[in-house]
Amino acid sequence: MKPAAPMKFVSSNRRVREDRRFVAGQGRYVADVVLEGLLHVAVLPSPHPAARIVSIDAAEAMKMPGVHYVLTGEELAKATDPLMNGLDTPNVRRYPLAVGQVRYAGEWVVAVVAESRAQAEDAAEKVRIVYEQLPYVVDSEEAFDSTSPPVHAAHGSNLLLDKTFVWGEVEKHFAESQRHLSFRVVWGRNSTVPIETFGVAAKWDPWREMLDVWASIQMPKYPDQIARALRIPLNNVRVHFDVDVGGSYGVKRGIKQSVLVSHLARVLGRPVRLIEDRLDNMRAGDAHGPDRIFDVEIAFNDDGIVNSMKMRALDNVGAYAGRSPFQLGKPIGAIVGPYKIKSVQYRAIAVTSNKAAQEAVRGFGQAPTNYAIETAIDKVANTLGLDRIEVRRRNFIRSDEFPYLIPSGTHYDSGDYHTVVAKVLAHANYEGLIRERDALRAAGQCAGIGIAACLEPSGGNSAFEPLLNEKNTTTTWMDSCRIVVDGLGSVTATIHTTSSGQGHETLAATVIGEVLEIDPDLIRIVRPDSLNSLPSNTPVGSRMAIMLGGAAFHAAQKLKAKIVRLAAHQFGCAEKDVVYGGGTVSHAASDRKFAWAEHVNIAHRNFHLLPEGMEPGLETTHVMQVPTGTKLPENGRVQMYPCHSFEFHLVLIAFDPVIGKPEIRRYVIGHDCGTVINPRIVKGMTLGGIAHGIGASLLEEFVYDSEGQMLTQSFMDYLLPSSHEVPKVEIVHHCTPSPFTVFGQKGSGESGYLGAPAAISSAINDAVAPIGISFSKLPIRIAAISDAIAAAGELQTKVKA
Amino acid sequence: MKVTLKVNGRLRTADVEPRKTLLDTLREDFLLTGSHAGCEHGVCGACTVLIDGEPSRACLMFAVQADGYEITTIEGLAPAPGELNVVQDAFCETHGLQCGYCTPGMILSAHALLEHNDAPTRKDIVEAISGNICRCTGYGQIVEAVELAAERLRQTNVPRHVDGTRPNESLGDSTTTDAPKAAHTPHGARR
């Protein structure tokens, strides 16, 4: 639903209030939290991809200056419960430290606690561990093979999940289609790697039996998981949400670090802190993301209409599995992309291997899946000799077909893909772009135009959990807001999660200000701790505009309703005759009114004037469920997320055929996320997402050699895009509001990232198409481009000769 | 070892091991937590401070090496508590940040650029911030912030070193023996 009147604060270019403290260096990140008597942790990593731990000798380490404790996995496993898995795989057990054996090179084996981090590192070097190496597997297909050495012997194999869904008459559509093609693409293991690593500090107060936790965290049910692992009631855990998080983009799950540190705090009776250094983080932190092989078959007609798709997605989750296998499940909610593909067969396979454990990444598996889908559409067009945009137009869901039910059970709420594309082409001067590409080619460059169209499912819930694990019956995925108007009339609202740059304080204040018709800058937003908070599931799944926006809206509406009821009682009239305007309530017939301060005063001080049954004071709360999220899956179908933003990327890339270094010469993105609550925040999300996508498609990869050693251990080898590598991006807006949200807003937390890798891959493949080669693995490295072109040239020479 | 550092115009003393970096000393001994650790090996730039007005990585310096220089951290930029300087305010206006972690380093790099170049091109700005990695913004609104700050500074009467000279050389370093140093001229002078 969308308010009829133009809005005063929503959609206007307001400053993001959080920026003020950050530009002054006054953010409060976990490493800034001062705790008296704080001790520091350093971890010792495993040198082997798989080995039995024969012995651990910490005697020398314990004698080092400043050392308090050396913790082993064995001790931790006695005192804590294993960390939660998402799938039903009870024999895949995970603790913060290796127990009995190490399962990947870099896995944390021992934790040393000392007066300073430097002393802890000095001591960690002195711990003597004897290993007996075991067979290991790193390659995904090898891990899928049942003869590979299982990472978890008790589980029996490396197979965590192998589930095939058939939605619609796949075989019939394949049989009836005139054309078929099949291909493989590989999404290399990478992630969104924030500049701040994960850090956590914990303090145990035995007098109050309270565990206080400060962390750089973005994890639903975080306090819950700490409580479970430590075997303490959840109301003995107090997580402080007012810690600023230095970027997360999905990854900061922090459970093993937090359980480790919390246990140590309890044992030592002093606050304990672990701040991952970059090596800790890259090797074994929550740093790795999807590592996926897609095998795709498409059934289509001569006119480019795609009838059906079969997709096999094999993901290498690494040595342990928390939530990460669900990254194969979430994309089911947009498995056909923006297209009217009639049926889909989807086989989701998750395997363990002796690599670092994978964690959630921005989009939760959607960006890799879009890469596969968009590659398919490009291939359809190229096979038929049709324009790639035209093929998309023919397959797009039309604007008059919403809500549109896709084969896997999700209704897409709204959209107008054709208009967004038209706007982008007009803005970019598509014909001119083609001429520019051709001119570059004529001058001896390889040049290509890349295209990607995709959806951003938003308003995240966890419908993929019951879909992939039948024992899980979760359908509730809440968020909340509380508003208090104090005795002097100031408005304070609370939000119940950490944020990592998404501007939630600004979002909540803007929404509440819009409803109450008061200046958002006068509304204070605070973050209580977890014991003072209402339920929240944190900013995952691009959900906060919808969920926090929705909760704040409803809480504010309730407040307004209470004010109106109070006023009606004073005026002696019906509530419908009270006019609320700008915080003032009035009654036209009697010409009476109360300014804000006056009715606040009545609520706080004049109980005798309140209507029957009204509580004194002025505060309201709202706890909200995800719109449309009401049912468990049925027959492998479920409504995944409620809202679907759309993005269309158009990119021009050129490079020298020998040097092979791609240069992005033009980047235009069409973006439709419904009503935009704060334009600057949304712009930032899109541009940042595209930068992540540039990294994923051209630069970033966690590379393992065949001995299971990770070669990209630091920022010297894991290459993050700098200002040189990200071009100026032109954003073209469109707005198709969602019918399910309070202002028509959809999410945009993943925008840009979901389509950029596909678009860049598409451009490079268009550039090398005249040579007859293509690339099917991300990232596409400079040398790979040059080597492939050179090989094609040699082949041509051989063929000619 | 005892070390005396001049930070944001004040002399401050700390007793540190030689291996303690300038970054850790600023954060732990002087409680100036605006400079951040992102990688501790000199790539990400989150630890950027100004040494004699030049952006430098505080994680690539030990505190014992840092005496005798003018060290400026983000805390030294705001004109007064609760006030923002032109560059900081421009970042707020364009939303040239999200999580804020790279922001102090980014702003100091921008500030240093604008001290010596009052009309930077996009290319100049990109080069000046190329040593500061941001994972949130994709740099677009950061470049806009620096352009906006440049425009606003051009309209103010704030003296800057726009003729290309450096601010006063540090007490410890010797100067190069070639071209004589041009005198510091106030804002408005052109090279």
Add this chain to the structure above:
Amino acid sequence: MKAAPFEYVRPDSVAEVCEILAADEDARIIAGGQTLIPMLAMRLARPTKLVDIVRLKELRGIRSDDGAIVVGAVTRQVEVERSALARRALPLLMKALPWVGHPPTRSRGTVGGSIANADPSAEIPLVAVTLGAEIEIENSGGRSSMPADEFFIGAMVTSVIPGDCVAAVRFPVWSQPRLGTGFHEVSARQSDFAFVAAAAQVVLDEGGRCIDAVLGLGGVGDRAERIDVSALIGADVARFVISDLVRSATEHMEANSDLHVSADYRRRAAAVLGTRALGDAIAEARAADGMAQ
């Protein structure tokens, strides 16, 4: 990533530096620290003692001396970038410097540090080798010098022995009027170590014939190398096919493979970038006095 403990000393003279280094094999020089400190942080290097030389005036400065430019070892890279003398006399070095790291690393990193580190893909060693610079070394026996291509032995390996301190780099200056330079590099990102870098310098006579030419390639093998372009000398540059010359010189070069690029890539890129650098140098030399292109 905290360094292992070490002692820190800041001697007042080069002589003292050399004494300390000679007495303790595990003592190391620190100047700008931009390369050393990451290694210390990762505990890949564990010196017992750091000997800070960066404030030694005797090792600092850029001066002209007998047809050469002598750059003191602890001169910051940014100082060379801003030096009017270096700009006039060492145009090739000026083209290379913007590729060295980023502005913040150039503000602290030193010329001597880059030389002593001897990364195979580093730009300053490449220019030193290309121009036939001399590396001046100080030790307890006094100051000596050796040609750059003898100083650089392999990847991160130079001829220095315990007790040595790199003191200065002496770059020869070509004073002829029709001089041109060219510098090209390819790396994954702008500020990364080069996969391949090419540096060229050329001088022409009034008739457009080449009087002298040098071409160096870095990043291909274990150290920067000069390529034999003597065939160009005496030739009429307008008619000379540079690409053939460069390709034949590079197609069998020893090249390294690593995580990011293959050996074949390095050779291919060397041919292209070497050709471009030489081509730029020639074009610049021709334009130096308004000759038709």
